[in-house]
Amino acid sequence: MPSDSVLLSCRAMGWATGHIAKLKEGQTVSFRPRGSSMSPKVKSGQLCTVAPIADPATLGVDDIVLCKVNGAEYLHLIKAIQGARFQIGNNRGHVNGWVTAGSIYGKLIALGE
Secondary structure (H helix, E strand, O other): OOHHHHHHOOEOOOOOHHHHHHHHOOOOEEEOOOOOOOOOOOOOOOOEEEEEOOOHHHOOOOOEEEEEEOOEEEEEEEEEEEOOEEEEEOOOOOEEEEEEHHHEEEEEEEEOO
């Protein structure tokens, strides 16, 4: 895993596990992820507000989502959509893989300081 993604992703009980649980309950969450894999769209330590996904059909390319790809948690971009599959990657050209809507838990709705 590239070093600039290490703090924005983690295996098993990762940095986003608690946030994902709240999103699954329908709650909006705010947190400050660390790392440079999404810079300059999301700066390291910037306040991110993520809302649950009500309808996966509203997701589009370039949306920033909180998701799991192969067990790792990411706040990354939707790079492509192919039918019911979404390609996830960072803002540095790296592609994490393909997931279904069931692995996307929330969408970035606001950035703060």
